[in-house]
Amino acid sequence: MTLVLDGITRVFGPVRALDDVSLTVGPGECRALYGGNGSGKSTLAKIASGTLAPDTGRVLVDDRPLGRADPARARSLGVGMTFQELSLIPLLTAGENVVLTDMPGRAGLLRDTARADQMAQAALAPVGLAGRRDLPVSILQTGEKYLIELAKALQSRPRWLIIDELTATMHASEVDVFAGLLADHLAQGGGALFVSHRLPELRRFCDTISVLRNGKLVFDGALAGVGDDELVKWAGGGHRDAPALMAPARDGEVRVKAKAIRPLPHAQPLDLDFRAGEITGIGGLPDQGQKQVLRLLAGLRAPSPGESVSLDGETLPLGSAAAMAAKGISFVSGDRDEMVFAPRSIRENMLAPFAAMRGLKMPSDAEITAALERLSTRHAGISRPIGGLSGGNQQKILVARCLLLNPRLILAEDCTKGIDVAARNDVHHLLRELAHVQGTTVIVTSSDDQELAELCDRVLVLDGGRMIAELARAEGRLDAQAIVSAYMKQERAA
Amino acid sequence: MMLRQIWSHSSFPAGVLAALALIFALSVNPGLLTTGSMIGWSTSQLGLWTAVLGQTLALMGRGIDLSIGSAVSLVNVSAIALFEAGWPLTAVVPATLVLGLAIGALNGALVGGLRLNPLLATFATSFVLLGLALQIRPAPGGMAPMPAVMFLNGASWGIPNAMLLFVLVLLLWALIAASLFWIRLRAVGTDPVRAWNSGLPVQWLKFGSYTLAGLFTGLSGLFVTLCVGAGDPLFAQPYTLLTIAGAVIGGVALNGGSGSGYGAVLGAVFVGLTSDIALGIGISPFFQQLIVGCVLLVGLAIVVLSGRWLQQKSNAALITASAHRGERA
Structure with a gap:
């Protein structure tokens, strides 16, 4: 029962976005996927969720291979993903979005709106947005959209959750909601791959970490053993410490x-x-x-x-x-x-x-x-x-x-x-x-x-x-x- | 609550336009309400009303169908050819529907399967289909069985049979609009990448939208055949652009995902009425195109501008309503 990414390589034009990267997520594990801009984190997250196929290497979900790019198959194997750029359809309501892929039908053809509404309510209640299920997503606030994206990913009850920069625009109170749901997910034997730039959040949610730098895996191990300085250094620049304050503001007009x-x-x-x-x-x-x-x-x-x-x-x-x-x-x-x-x-x-x-x-x-x-x-x-x-x-x-x-x-x-x-x-x-x-x-x-x-x-x-x-x-x-x-x-x- | 839902609906402006056009048409020609006139009007429009639903399906999945006119023509001349070959009506009806589905599946395979640009792919098939239609019947002629033609040009309880038939078509549409397929197609039309990321079979849904559009093309061709009673390879050519104009005036977005079939039908009613009115008030045929074109432009502008405004209003109303219910997270 593991999510295995094995020897993943992916090339975009002249750029080697991922170079022979391997990692494993086990039950109850929340693994941080960390690295600078363009280090290949998002690409790896997309490969793990089946939205992108690797050039070489393979993804094994509980020993079953993912094969070609096919999010529907990854989903059926028990992988759920929240997308940094969201996978919500703006014109549909929050409720419709959450159950879109698993929309219940009568005779397999007609929508069962009553049951869809129940499912949406059940899926949105944990993020506290059940009351918004009849509103089109386009008019909701950014933080709400990301919580709905999370509810949508959790709706299929995935064993493996891929979280790409979900919390980047969330507010502290919304991050707390996410923290609770993630803890439940892990307690039930699920695993998660958590992509984020925010070091405090990595420390808060993750036990293990994989660090990418220019598409290569440079570190794989327990998060407790590495300091913030090292992480920042791996993330890219690193030559500059936490930004020193320059001259205090001039008393301008x-x-x-x-x-x-x-x-x-x-x-x-x-x-x-x-x-x-x-x-x-x-x-x-x-x-x-x-x-x-x-x-x-x-x-x-x-x-x-x-x-x-x-x-x-x-x-x-x-x-x-x-x-x-x-x-x-x-x-x-x-x-x-x-x-x-x-x-x-x-x-x-x-x-x-x-x-x-x-x-x-x-x-x-x-x-x-x-x-x-x-x-x-x-x-x-x-x-x-x-x-x-x-x-x-x-x-x-x-x-x-x-x-x-x-x-x-x-x-x-x-x-x-x-x-x-x-x-x-x-x-x-x-x-x-x-x-x-x-x-x-x-x-x-x-x-x-x-x-x-x-x-x-x-x-x-x-x-x-x-x-x-x-x-x-x-x-x-x-x-x-x-x-x-x-x-x-x-x-x-x- | 009810009122808000009505005016915020994407087809509301088209409904108002169609109603105004109808009132104007009646004031120009009060005789229009007689059963005879209603039969004449509905039989001349039934094919367009049905075809616009096919166009709506294609548009909803962020496609477009430029072959609708040619497809309706091909179904029309094929039906007449089958009648002439001695096929009974009970065999010709399913044959036309199968032909329509096959044409739709061809477009669907090109757009959904080979991922060709829908504009160019259907533009190309339109010539293939028109060529076939001209092969089968280069000039208008032939005859459909009289009883069927008489039925379509008749009335029951004072209502034209063509209108009653169209009610059945709308019932079929209601099924589609209530289907799983429809909401998924809307998702694909709104944002194909996000729909794919959500695990929806995007290319199959596009294929399905064209195939189902083909069913309405087949029905439209059948109706044209039985309303006109003859085959004409060029009769339905204007349908291609009329269905697009009707659908867009009816609130269907050209870039997919929003709008409804009922709105598209109202738009098509408006489009059809403008030419009828121009004819009715005796405008010189030389000016007629000009006038009809200008009225269409005004209609389009009204729909687009009022649609934007109504959308803002209804969004504000939705937010306020949900805040009032105390449901803010």
Whole structure:
């Protein structure tokens, strides 16, 4: 009774994504699959779940071979997977999604809606979302979607669970729900392969670990025996320790004045100021208006009546992303579906904002390469499609683009989502440099409170569109615990 | 609650358009409500109404069927040829349905099996099918058995038999819409990769959607044969684009996954009525195409714009409703 991956090799074009990797997961074992961006973790997870076939090597599920790429067969053998990019169909309801593959039928043809609803309710109750089963997935919040993805994977009662970056955008309370379900799964003799970048979570959930580096297995053993330093070193860069704080924020002049903005439709109007050379984080429970603030400033959300924003004293044309970009505002999101022109080259992706605006000088290839160097981005030439790179490297390119644009204001929306520690440090380093050396105003949101605490000079905590706390590093009040207690206090009071 | 569900339905705008067109048509020509006129109208539209359901199946799985017009024509001339060869109606009916299924299976094998681009694959088969139809009957002619033709051009209890038959077609559609196949096809149409990752047999479902579309093509060809009473290799050619226009106006998404067969039928009713009205108010035939085209454009714009707005409203209503029920996680 084991899940065995034996001598897996997989080649994509010129890249050897996996090179003779073997690992085993036994009953009751939660094995961490860890490695830097592009180390082959996701590829291996997909091979284990039958969505991708290995070039050589084999997958054995309880001694039965998986064969060619066939998720349906893997599922029937008892493998369940949660996908980083989700396998939920946006137009169907949460309930329909959860039971989609095992939809009960009458005479094998017609849907048995009553029984499907019961099954959906039973599957969604453990994640606390049974009440949402009639809503289309497209309108749910991100964390909820990932919990539904988990419920969907568990619905077929798999013995082996492959979890790819499920918790990356989950909030602490949602991670707790996941932790409970995982513990039950392991207690019942199931096994799990847990792919994540978050070291605290690996330590919390896993006993054993397999570490990949550039497609090769570099470590296999007990997690307790390895330190965080070693793990970070394996993950890639490693040459840089936990990001050292650079010069404290300069006491810059107020650059961005947001007046009477409403983060959520029915919230009280809010006035916010952002200074030059300052990194401001906007935190809180998921979807409390963080995104709406950022998107208003990016021109990606139509302004509500009364909302106005000025940059260096000049009133901004809200509601137009192009006009805002022309004023020197750069937006970068961790949602690569929204940001990246996947089939186009790295160069074209870097130049896209320059092509969109008149009067800008196009950077030369040398400048592009230099910008990528500064983020130590791995690529096989800037003429190659960006879609061929790992998510983390794509993300670095999007940030490097801001470097070329040299904007007055950078808006970063969960911009390190799903990328490894080393890459995250690179991104943080760059944002700090932009703020503290070049005097750029930086505003970030993140689902990771630790990240906000590490990166920002000041964190605003939102709840229901209201600002409930302002934590400044200068006042020594900024750490992850302070952020959490700010919104938890609020939740308890409510 | 009930009201919200009605206006938020993807076929609601098409229903309003069809109703408006019907009212306008009646005001132009009040005689339209007589049984005789209703028979004339329904027999001229029955083939289109049925074929649009086939197009809906293809569109739902993120495909498209450009061969529907030719397929209906081929079924039509084949049926007439079989009648002329002395086959009885009881043999010709199943034969036409089998022919329709076979044409659908061919398209399905090309799109689902060989994974050819649906636009190009069905564009190519449309010429193959049209060529075969022209081989069988180069010019209009032939005759279907009179009793059957009389039946379709008749009425029971004051309702045209063609309409009653179409009710049966809609019942068949209701079965499909309630099937496991349908929800899986919607999943495939919305996002084939995610559907595959979920363990659904994506290529088989695409094959199935075209094959089942073929059943409606066969029915449509049979109805055309019995309504018109003759074979014509070019009669149903406009169906290809009319079914696409009807389905899209009826709220079926061109990129798959959303919409309903009933909406598509309402869209096809609207499309059919616009030409009837243009004819009825005596517009010069030289302007007719222009007017019909403009009305279709306006209809399409209304459907797309109002659909977007209604979707937002209904999403907001859904979220509010679930929050009110205290079901927030």
